[in-house]
Amino acid sequence: MSRGPKTVAVIGLQWGDEGKGKIVDLLSGRADVVVRYQGGNNAGHTLVVDGRQTVMHLVPSGALHAQAVCVIGGGVVIDPTVLLQEVDELRARGLLAGAGSLLVSQEAHIILPYHKAIDQARERKRGKGMIGTTGRGIGPAYEDKSARTGLRMADLSRPEHFTKRLREILADKNDYLHAMLAEERLDFEAMIRELLDCGRRLAPMIVDTSSFLDAAIRAGKTVLFEGAQGALLDVDHGTYPFVTSSNTGSGAVANGAGVAPRQLRRVVGISKAYTTRVGSGPFPTELNDALGERLRKEGGEYGATTGRPRRCGWFDAMVVRKSVRLSGVDAIALTKLDVLTGIDPLRLCVGYRLAGQAIEGIPALADDYEAVEPVYEELAGWSESITAATSVEQLPAAARRYVARLEELVGVPVGILSTGPGRDQTMMLSDPFDFSS
Numbered sequence: 010m011s012r013g014p015k016t017v018a019v020i021g022l023q024w025g026d027e028g029k030g031k032i033v034d035l036l037s038g039r040a041d042v043v044v045r046y047q048g049g050n051n052a053g054h055t056l057v058v059d060g061r062q063t064v065m066h067l068v069p070s071g072a073l074h075a076q077a078v079c080v081i082g083g084g085v086v087i088d089p090t091v092l093l094q095e096v097d098e099l100r101a102r103g104l105l106a107g108a109g110s111l112l113v114s115q116e117a118h119i120i121l122p123y124h125k126a127i128d129q130a131r132e133r134k135r136g137k138g139m140i141g142t143t144g145r146g147i148g149p150a151y152e153d154k155s156a157r158t159g160l161r162m163a164d165l166s167r168p169e170h171f172t173k174r175l176r177e178i179l180a181d182k183n184d185y186l187h188a189m190l191a192e193e194r195l196d197f198e199a200m201i202r203e204l205l206d207c208g209r210r211l212a213p214m215i216v217d218t219s220s221f222l223d224a225a226i227r228a229g230k231t232v233l234f235e236g237a238q239g240a241l242l243d244v245d246h247g248t249y250p251f252v253t254s255s256n257t258g259s260g261a262v263a264n265g266a267g268v269a270p271r272q273l274r275r276v277v278g279i280s281k282a283y284t285t286r287v288g289s290g291p292f293p294t295e296l297n298d299a300l301g302e303r304l305r306k307e308g309g310e311y312g313a314t315t316g317r318p319r320r321c322g323w324f325d326a327m328v329v330r331k332s333v334r335l336s337g338v339d340a341i342a343l344t345k346l347d348v349l350t351g352i353d354p355l356r357l358c359v360g361y362r363l364a365g366q367a368i369e370g371i372p373a374l375a376d377d378y379e380a381v382e383p384v385y386e387e388l389a390g391w392s393e394s395i396t397a398a399t400s401v402e403q404l405p406a407a408a409r410r411y412v413a414r415l416e417e418l419v420g421v422p423v424g425i426l427s428t429g430p431g432r433d434q435t436m437m438l439s440d441p442f443d444f445s446s
């Protein structure tokens with residue numbers, strides 16, 4: 010067994026919804042610790058275990074495995090009411106039972122009711138130019154963090170201090186809501202009562218998660234970092250401004266979880282065998298036709314958080330190649346290959362043209378990206394069901410060719426192949442937790 014940290018990050022390589030819940034759940038069986046490190050309850054990680062569907066928004070998907078300690082790191086923005094609701098639901102199912110089974114960073118910022126109100130009011134005001142946010146207050150909470158006007162879990166543990174700070178901040182936020190967004194002022198008394206109540210219940214979970222993780226990694230524990238959203242929603246490297254407000258690549262693990270960058274050993278990047286996107290913004294391979302509708306129907310492509318229909322299109326190697334490069338992805342977990350069954354021919358986007366010229370990479374300006382024309386390669390499809398296949402050899406030749414070509418285009422191998430929503434509909438071709446080499 011080679012020495013070094015036994016850590017794996019799982020991140021989305023497209024616009025989110027790649028199937029992180031399922032893959033993280035699968036890998037969590039071998040993890041001592043599972044960590045969320047960015048985003049908030051804009052995420053909706055769907056898991057299907059024994060035919061039962063569970064959607065996790067804030068608690069790491071490791072919660073379905075009793076041996077795993079779940080950690081919510083300082084880079085996550087937390088809506089305390091949503092977190093407690095999720096904890097209650099899991100506890101009612103006998104999960105997250107022991108003390109210490111869920112730890113929350115004292116440095117994590119809190120999503121407050123005015124963040125949600127501002128998020129939603131701004132979207133209404135933007136009208137047609139809306140970003141299509143989840144309306145959960147994510148952007149305004151991260152704004153306050155950067156503006157140094159945020160409130161953190163550490164503040165919530167001190168009721169008197171929290172009450173004083175919230176009163177001051179809310180006065181400003183109410184002025185902004187009223188004067189700039191023509192919204193109703195929010196009531197301080199009701200807000201503080203609910204938050205202090207949440208604070209009392211969360212208090213036993215609020216700790217220095219960064220030190221906890223450092224000790225766990227040094228002790229040789231296996232740690233899984235669960236990314237949220239996807240690389241193209243990254244606030245720096247995504248399709249700005251149609252992005253979320255956090256960094257979503259593997260680089261965010263260090264800051265968001267509070268571990269040194271070199272403590273991350275391996276990166277698994279998740280990609281669908283096609284592409285989807287919720288919310289507005291450029292999407293060159295989008296299919297606005299019957300085929301797009303078919304992918305939506307067959308793939309159950311409706312947002313896990315908001316229920317919105319997802320936009321669907323062909324696999325885009327330009328997108329995934331960029332994400333692989335930015336996050337140093339070791340292997341791909343390819344999901345929903347089964348959804349492509351029966352579509353013939355299949356197309357893969359292998360390049361872009363802008364104003365008739367071939368271009369390298371993804372344009373930084375959203376208007377340019379919107380005008381990009383995809384260059385496609387066609388491959389033969391297959392018609393046999395693949396949902397029961399347990400090895401690559403059992404896949405039709407055309408499906409094997411599709412996967413092989415995709416690997417070639419993005420430059421890394423497929424290490425995990427998923428052919429259905431269930432835990433057992435997964436081929437583990439290379440185990441990310443195998444650290445023997």
Ligand code: IMP
Pocket residue numbers: 024025026051052053140141142143144145146147148237238239242251252253254287288289
């Ligand atoms: P926000 O994160 O709610 O501010 O939304 C910003 C953009 O990111 C919108 O296009 C959302 O649809 C998208 N988004 C946020 N979280 C997710 C996710 O977990 N999956 C897919 N898209 C997301």
